[in-house]
Amino acid sequence: MLIATAQSRASDLVSAVNDLAGSLAIVARGMPDFVALHFGVGTAPAGLHAAAVARFGTVALHGGSSCLGIMTQDGVNIASGAGLGALAIWDAAGSYGTGSCDLGTDAGDAAQRATQAALASAGRQGEIPDLIWLTVAPGREEQVLDGIRAVIGNETPIVGGSSADNDVSGNWAQFGPIQCHSDGVVVSVLFPSTRIASAYQSGYAPTGDSGVVTRVDGRRLFEIDGEPAASVYHGWTGNAVPVAGKAPLSILAAATLWPLGRVERQIAGVPFHLLAHPAVANPDGSLDLFADVALGDRLWQMQGSADSLVARAGRVARQARDDAAGGIAGALVVYCGGCMLAVRDRMDEVQQGINTALGDAPWLGVFTFGEQGIPAGGVAKHGNLMISCTVFGLGS
Template sequence: MTPGLEESSIAALVDVFGEGARAVGMTVADKLFTGNWSMFDGSGVAKNGIGIALFYATDAVTHYIQSGFMPQGESGVVTKAEGRNLITIDDKPARDVFLDWLGRDPIIETGQVSYELMGLASFAHRVGETRMANGAVIENYYLVAPVMADAGTLTMVANPIEGDTIYMMTGEKDSMHNRLGKVTQQTLDKSLEKGAPAGGIMVMCAGYTMALKRDSLKSMESLIKTFDGVPVLGTLGYGEQGTYTNGKCIHGNWMVSSTVFNA
């Protein structure tokens, strides 16, 4: 789908298919986030819209969506938000809070947030927790990254939720490199309980390539090694959509989703 339609599209899909339906998606991208994006199918090209493919799988499908980020410690309540605009956190200008939590200023003269200057950092909303087979409990977050600043307001790539707690998250380059392989391996291991893997779909944030530059190739190499000859479709986008194990379908950023189809 094109930027700005993600949350409403997810809501419409949930209305039709119900909570818990597996959804795998991405937001289209261009090189500099200047609106020079498009999407196409076999019959035409569109600047705005959503493309949907329905899979009626006769065998098992295993799906995970995660990020390689961890809570930094700071959190606050979104006290004012309008659409993609995060206006205040704890009644303070969101931009001021962002710079205070980040500890540096990644906002360049054009008002854009530079991924290179920001490093591996983002806001996040908590979406619940997953209890693993070994008893471990993993807290799940989906990331909502700022891309523009205007006075005290931040424009995000996903909708901030007014009244909800927002967390400051950080990642490291090594964890980003390893995340793709780990998420894929987790999905493959789970799918092997249901049969042989026949193919996969990987959705990865283009922000990784912006922040990591050529180092992002390590993540691609990790993906190829993990799938070990199983056919896989990989995409890079400006947003990632997926369904958590608690059935919550989300749109976030800096995320990685892995889907494996069994034979």
């Protein structure tokens, strides 16, 4: 296995894709078996898809938008809002395939069809992949995970992120080898010839305040302990996050350091909290979230700091590398877009921390509006304000 990454700051799409191909040494190395291509939406997605297909062909090409841009071992590329990067894998002994679908009215069914198309593309129909790399439009991630698991079961790690734009206006994009989407799902199945390891954590800790969901409709949380959710949350945060007046109020930025957590499992006696990011406070006292919660869930008030968000990525990368138990060929990193915006002026520190953890290995990092990963000992989950690192080993 060989892994290489590249990034471009060129404004012209053809030039940008040619930059990537040149840095990846496509002419010398031949066509990769898998390409993950991620980008800030200052780059036109449809044009990028066309240019990428023309340059890389219809290999297992996986594309998704990322808030402002990307990062690699060579630096952070977010200044223009159109940063572009790629990770390519050459692995003659492995198998790789990608499928995509519009989510339509049934996100679970779309995810099943995308997964089946990916398996067919890899020539591994009916088999269980070692890893799934996922990009999905924000909104129905839990249904998408259920759809994927309906095809491949619960054992395969599902890792990735919800596609993002630069200002939460909904201009995110996804693409596979054939089609570009604005509300779609892209599933890549990976059967690498080497071992993999993946870590999934957050940089937040519980404050001690908690309550039970007593009224909810999907991602709209109405009541905690029988009281208006926004008022309860406002109090838990020490008034740091405001309540709405007569109109809905975006609280996305204010809530970044104050997510809500659900205990998914205990790991060596320590609770693992899966996070939900409050996005909007409504005049009726409800909160809109970026993840589903259920009636009867106990929600814990979580708190983070800029220092914790900066340091956590390197720790997650170190855990993944240690779990791989040997040298690594490369890595895919998912870092929440909301966290990135909160520590935007310190992203060089985040990038350097990952470099220190991963050594000389090439890696690609994306900034997402929702993160999918595997809590230790569990099955894949969707959360917010999370970080994951998935590494590919050098040997089997």
